[in-house]
Structures are given as structure tokens and as C-alpha cells.
Amino acid sequence: MPINYINEAGLTVSNRIKLPKGYTRTTTEVNSFASYLQDYILKPFGAPVINYDGNPYIYQSGHVGILEIPVPSNGLQQCADALMRIRAEYLWDNNRKGEIGFNFTSGHYCNWSKYAEGYRPKVNGNKVTFKKRAAANYTKQNFYKYLNLIYTYSGTQSLFDELPPVNAISKLQIGDMLIKPGSPGHVIMIVDIAENRDGNRLFIFAQGNTPAQSVHIIKNPNDTSISPWFELEMNGFLEIPTYYFNDSQFMRFK
Template sequence: MRKIILVILIFITLLLLVYKLNPKPVKQFVNKLSKSVTSSNINKDSLTVASRVNSPKGFKRVDYPIGSYQDYLRNYALKPYDSKIINYDNSVYYWQKGHEGILDISVPKNGLQQCADALIRIRSEYLWETNKKDQIGFNFTSGHYCSWSDYAKGFRPKINGNKVTFSKTETANKSKANFYKYLNLIYTYSGTLSLFNELEPITKADDLQIGDMLILGGIPGHIVMLADQVVNDKDESLFLLFQGNTPAQSVHLVKNLEDASISPWYNLKMDTVIPVSNFTFYNSKFARFK
């Protein structure tokens, strides 16, 4: 009997410790362990976001124009189902139970492509591929705007603390290789905080759409992107989410560890705590690329 009591006390102590270190309710932590199973909504043999995940019963996918950013994201290519999350140094991420798919996008070995950077890259590649290159541009954390158009013309920033000036120091180069050098520059001087400050908030859940982002701006902060959307006859929407991470790693489609009945779909609300895989969003905002 004493042994049983001792085991119970040790278990309670461990749960309290987990609660102290991670502000999620203990019940959610326990459920996370038990719910890390493959959802019945998943088609393991499918290799795009939309074909990998079925619509839940009573929901259907929201129509978006072919060729739109929303259409691009929901049809983004995935690696085979059993692919693992890999860190930038080619090591295997320690926890593999929080995703339902790995996006087919490389992880640069330089370690720069972290959570915000991965979404910046996806957005930029869409604009590149749809011949909207003049729309590629992002603010540095300092607030200074850096466009691909100027970078391609040879303009480079000179950074001294929060003071940034641009001058033409390189020859013009519009190549794809130079484009990725530009993105490395953006990864270095932009991030969740710059996006949080740069982008206007979305204030109503009814206005959310594919391509929008949930951002907690900070150093560190975190960000996820809405990858697909379904709606029912009550106009209630559910969303899929994908994320990169810090340190830089494979961009992945996340499970909903709080509600296995709809996972990997999320019912997103305003002004609420939103647990996403290995991160919990507090004091966050939804925003959209311009």
C-alpha cells in the first residue's frame, strides 16, 4: 500500500512540475500523449495538403480561384506520409508525433530558415512563380522595407544598430540564385516581430482565409499559416495549419492535439489561447500578407 501511495505522489508531483513549466492545463498534457495517433481524416498515400486530409463530416472545402495563393497553399506538395521532421543540420527532430505531413520544401543548411522565414519563403516563391516578383518585399525588424526589386538592381543595406541605409553596391542580377540570397538577407533581419508589427490584424474569425497567419511577435516568437479551409451549412469554418520552427527544420502540417475528433483541423477563435503542436499562442494576432 505504501508503494502505491508513493507512486501516486510521484505522479502528481511530475504533473505539477509539467504544469509549472508549461502553462497548458495538465489534462491537455495527458491528452496530448494519448491523442498522438493518426486521424481517420488522413489519406496516407496522398501527396498534397488537400488530398492528404479529408473534410470532416458535414463540412466541404471553401472554393478559391485556381492560381490564387489560397489554391497554391492547399495544393502544396507533401513528402511521403512517414517522412520525419529534419533539423537544418540533418539531425532528426526529437518529437515526431505532432504532424500529419512534411511539406516538400528544402531546409537550408545555414540554419536561417526558421518559423517566420519558412512562411516568408513560401509566400515569396508563390509570387516568383506567378510573375508577381515586384510584390516581394518585407520589413526588417527595424521597420525598414527591403524589396526584391531593389535587391535585384544591386541595392544592399548598410546596417548600424537600428539605422539602415540602402545603396547600389552590386551589379544587377535577377537570377533565381540571387533571389535566394535575398531571402537569406530577409531571414537574417526579419522575423515574427517584424511581421507582427508590419501586417494589419484580422479582427473577426469570419474573415479568416487560407494564407492568413497566427503570430506571436517576439524574440523568440512563433507563427503558423492557415493551409486549408472547410465550411459547414452554418458558415462555421475549420482550418489546417502548417509551421516551420526554431531551430530551422522541415515545414510540417500539424495535428490538433487538443481535439482528436477533428484533427488535424482547427476551430480557430479570436482572443483565445490556441495550442498548436509544441507551442501555445497567447496575446497573438491573425494577420495576412499584403
């Protein structure tokens, strides 16, 4: 009978998931993106995945936790968008607002600082120009308008094109993403890592999805003996609930 690695009372990513015997959890630096993810607040155990329209997602058997991140009713915050939001809010919360920025699929860089100053893009096919067309506004409300713009013009392809790859399982860090670029593509993020004395590593993933829905920690459908932990093989096949990756290509936020 599989061991239950879920602590139903746990209300953060690292507290919700128990460690397999012989493994220790990756220690992270204070205020790092990795510690931000390990300590991310979860809804109480059993909370359902909710779509942007407020209705439960049709499939509720693939997750073990829901991250406390709102799902806008506009339907824009899909798989890549949800992870870009988490990264952007981490930078915001840690007074690193000047680092908030993402490429459009066209390759044009759009950062929060210029948006806050009033610069807006004019998009014509793959041609993008920025002009100052609004008053300066540095509020959190305007920040979320900026993110809606990113959700519209960025996605799995832009992340794949923009970000540096990670080419070894031993080098993967919390916050790295497995990306299948394209339309439709998909992306999942490592939110916890455990390792044993032999150097074997196990990983926990979270994802957003399409339609836009709650960001959730996923189960391992292929190995229930360690679920929700995953073993990984570089450039290998990986199945997750409702999706699979033919080859594992990992990327890291700059």
C-alpha cells in the first residue's frame, strides 16, 4: 500500500508534503524565490480547483493543494501567466520591482517600470512600439493591469525563447520550470525538492492551467508510491494529470 505523503493540516507547500524516508528537503536562503515558493500559503486541504468563472474544474482528482493566488474573472491568467504572476509578485513583495519584466512572444521586452511611468505598447503583428500614453501610476492596482497585458502577449513560447535552460537534473532548483512551448503549450514549476545521501532527487510541481484556474500542486499519476513527488530524467517523458511532456526541457527565471 502506497505511503501517504500528505499532511492535511499543512498550510504551506513544504508543510503539506511529507518527506520520503532517507530524504531531506532542500534548504533555501531567506527571501529567495525558492523559499518564497516553499512557504507559499495553501488553502485548506480538500479545496477544489476553481475556474476563472467561479465554477469547479471538471477534473478534481489530480491535485493535493491549492495555492492562495486569486484567479481573475477575465480568464487571462492561464498556465504560463499564473507562474509569471507568482514570479512578479515575489519581486514586488521583496522590493525588487525594477526587475519585473517579461518578453512578449514577438521578443519585445515589457517591464513594469516603464508601464508604471505611463508607457504602453502598440502592437501591429510582430511589430511593437512603446509610447507614453498614460499618467504615471505605481499602485498595486495598476500592477495587475500590467500583468493582464503580459498575459495577453506572453506565454509558454516567450518564456521558452527568453529564459536560460537548465541542462542537468543535479542543477535544477526550486522555481525552475518545465516548458513545452507553443499554442497550446504547457508549463509547470518546481516548488520543492528533496534529496537523499546518494544524490537522488525528488521534485514537487505546481501548475496553472487552461482554462484559467486555481494554481495547484499536482499528483504523480505514474508512480503513486511516491506521489506527489516526482523522479525526473533529463529529456525524458513525463506524465502529469491531464497532460504529458515528451521531453523534459527546463528553464529558469533570470
